[in-house]
Amino acid sequence: MTRSVPKGTDPAAFIERNTQLLDCPLVPEIKLHLASEIVPIWQLTEEELAKQGVPPPFWAFAWAGGQALSRYILDHPERVRGKSVLDFAAGSGIVAIAAGMAGASSVLAADIDPFSVAACRLNATANGIDIDATSDNLLTDESMRWDVILAGDICYEQPLASQVEDWLSRHAANGTTVLIGDPGRTYLPKENMEKLISYAVKTTRELEDMDVRNTTVWQLEAKRL
Ligand SMILES: C[S@@+](CC[C@H](N)C(=O)[O-])C[C@H]1O[C@@H](n2cnc3c(N)ncnc32)[C@H](O)[C@@H]1O
Secondary structure (H helix, E strand, C coil), X not given: CCCCCCCCXXXXXXXXXXXXXXXXXXXXXXXXXXXXXXXXXXXXXXXXHHHCCCCCCHHHCCCHHHHHHHHHHHHCHHHCCCCEEEEECCCCCHHHHHHHHCCCCEEEEECCCHHHHHHHHHHHHXXXXXXXXXXXXXXXXXXXXXCEEEEECCCCCCCHHHHHHHHHHHHHHCCCEEEEEECCCCCCCCCCEEEEEEEEEECCCCCCCCCEEEEEEEEECCCCC
């Protein structure tokens, strides 16, 4: 279900107040409004954030899966050049921005968190890239089609991961190229996955239990459904 913004809360103003515009370690071409030691919003408890009307700020980090996928797209622009692209579960919009930089003909960033949608717009503007962004839950929409779907770090919880796997598999079966960036999350699909490349991605101990995560870009192969 799409989340709503509580009355009186301005997501863009909250993001600008609580983040710094920083480079991403693996993708220094892209600057994002991110949490840092100076503005440590991830350490606020869910309760404190909820009091301010803010869901957990996934958009305030460049997750390892999104960084790896963005690096791959920038180094292999032919995967998206001239194509319509969806960045599913966009968070900060890092992957959408990479697709725009690599020459996609259109880019839609989708995330059910309206703060993420605001972050995607702010971050795209900060990088001089034009994208659309939506908080619609596309998992319940079977009518829309893209040439390419990119999904960074989406396999971190059940039942989201299995719902996403089914939805992505249907798109792959319809001819869409589906690429997933994943740092070894528990619920990554086990079947019909072709490994494209791996990167060592620097992360923060605030989020992960290690400083570097080996992160792989996979292509979900089309199978007959
Ligand atoms: C771990 S973050 C990854 C963000 C980004 N792709 C990256 O790699 O930096 C996962 C994101 O999935 C989003 N999400 C969860 N369920 C979703 C759904 N049904 N549709 C779209 N986004 C969803 C969350 O709001 C969150 O921003």
